[in-house]
Amino acid sequence: MDEKIEKIVIDTLIEFNEELQNDLLRNPTKKTKLYGVTLDSLALVSFITDLEENISEEFDAEIVLADEKAMSATTSPFRDVKSLSAYIKSLLES
């Protein structure tokens, strides 16, 4: 499951970056930094919108990544691909 989630995050990021054209997101890995480094607040919310749809389709489960708590958390789950994938897993398992 971990790898599958990570793959969806990376694939969504690649697809998102086809339009965004950010050099730092050209070859994303699980270590790729997200919020505050490669994505500003607007770009993060936009990316998350796509990711929610892709996760929901793949796992047949409605999840809300961009909820108030997560989006204002001091230790943001949106730091990098790895932390975001772990956060998605925790939502799917809850």
Added chain:
Amino acid sequence: MKTIFLKNYIYLDEIEHKNLLAIRNSKSIQDVSFTKESISFKDHMAWVENLKNDKSKKYYAVIYGQKIVGGVNVFDLDAKVKWGIFFNDEVSLIIRSIIPIYFLDFIFRHYQKDEIFAEIKKNNTNAISYNKSIGFKVLSEDDLVIMRLDKTHYLKAKDGIILKRIIKKMSLYDFKQEG
């Protein structure tokens, strides 16, 4: 559906004014404000009293989850429309992302202008970066950065990769405005 309420300062009650002022006087807002000093409640209320007779300025508190989370303002002075916005430190990125779009739409619709200006202190890098993301261009840069948003650019940005998705998120919220 969650409600976001924009309430004109002139209609706020005393507690709401105190909560609003607490955000305005917080360090993060004070650092990027034109008036560096803390504003007393008495001075704030006197200023709000003047606002009641000033048709050129509108200030709204942003209320979300029954809490004041920030403020937006618009000035219509010398045929130029300027806007400003601030949030408390805790407000979520979603709210930070969607409120400006709602308010800019309101300004363009209400004032029927083709451009909106912003004057931002140079150290307010977040605001400058955000304004650029929604289509503002820098006109001049000194201690004060003057920016301009052309309506055509804004409409184009709204159809672009970033704002298109933000607008989708906006549909999950109900917006109300008073005054």
